[in-house]
Amino acid sequence: MSIKWKTASTNWFMHFCVEVVCFYCLYRLFDGGDYWWIMAISYDALAFAPQVVIGEFFEKHPKIKPFPIGGITLIIGAIIMILGENAGTLFFTVELIGLFFLTIGNGIMHIAGALRTLRVSDGRLSESAIFVGGGSFGVITGRLLAKSSGAFIVIMILMLAATILSELETRSDGSDNNFIKIPCKHDLVKDIPIAHIVLILGGIVVVRGYIGYGLPTAWNQTTIQTIFLFCFMGLGKMLGGVLSDIFGARKVGVLSCLIAIPCLLISNNIMWLSLIGVALFSMTMAITLGGLVSALKDKPGIAFGVTTLGLFLGTAPMFFFGLPSRMICDILITVMSILSATGFMYCLKKNR
């Protein structure tokens, strides 16, 4: 196994910067304010749900370069949002326009990173998992930087650098944008109907997106502990792909689901055990993506879009109903983790 580190690390950095920009804008402008709810749900919906369509578009038009388009759209959106802070009565309208550009740019960059890492990885999950893992580090960094108005210019420069680096990286192996035509070699799923795989693996993303909010972390009281929490989420996502390439996706998927249950349920006040549980819980992300790509082989953009759509569908109920009681959350974590493990056993090949 030889991971393409240049592709993986460039896209990790790109994903990190994308989330820093988005969460900087959201927390700087709306954190706890009157518009928080509506902007948060709009961000989730417009960044996550349309990625299926964005993926389909860039696969149909391989000559169009997704990295520069996505990066510039995102930067324009962020600038509109930050300038809109002083728009007076037009504040909400200007912010919605800015959010539209920000989320579309976000979606394009995600799809671009997914297409690049999935198509050049020769069937491995490591590259795409490392790319996906960058997001968690970016979310917490953006939230922390939101307290500083001077940080905006720095993150804009970083985002521009990430866009240029990502585009240059696609040219470094001579493939230019032709990487969008490289066939995906992922072969993780059994010979069962594609609809079953999409429904089951998509369903796993939905339920885990929902119960992700209900993980017991009473220990988390300080900023440094929150940083640890997000870092372990990111590490879990990255390790999920790397360990799958070494030991097999099915083994890693089933074991991470099952071992996460006791780690999460008994560790409400034990930080390190809880962090291990969170990392194990996050590992399934790369495996569901790998399974979906294996099923929708020539459509990795759509496969990635299904996971982000699932994440939105999983998180949407939170906006309307909040969380159930602690006991119900614990029951959901247990039942859903067992169902996820069963889903992996049904969909994924034994030796993969």
Place this chain on the structure above:
Amino acid sequence: MKNYTVLLDEIVSYGSIPNEPSEIVPILIVISIVVAIAIIATIIAVKRNKSK
């Protein structure tokens, strides 16, 4: 509320919908349309892949 993860703990804190319906309804309609298009695109992609 600190019993729960802080992924977006503010949403839990502001669990009730705070905005005026006149602001929320149009945005929820747009969100519903976007999600519906995404689901339809997924179904079409699965059907196309199946027929190959």
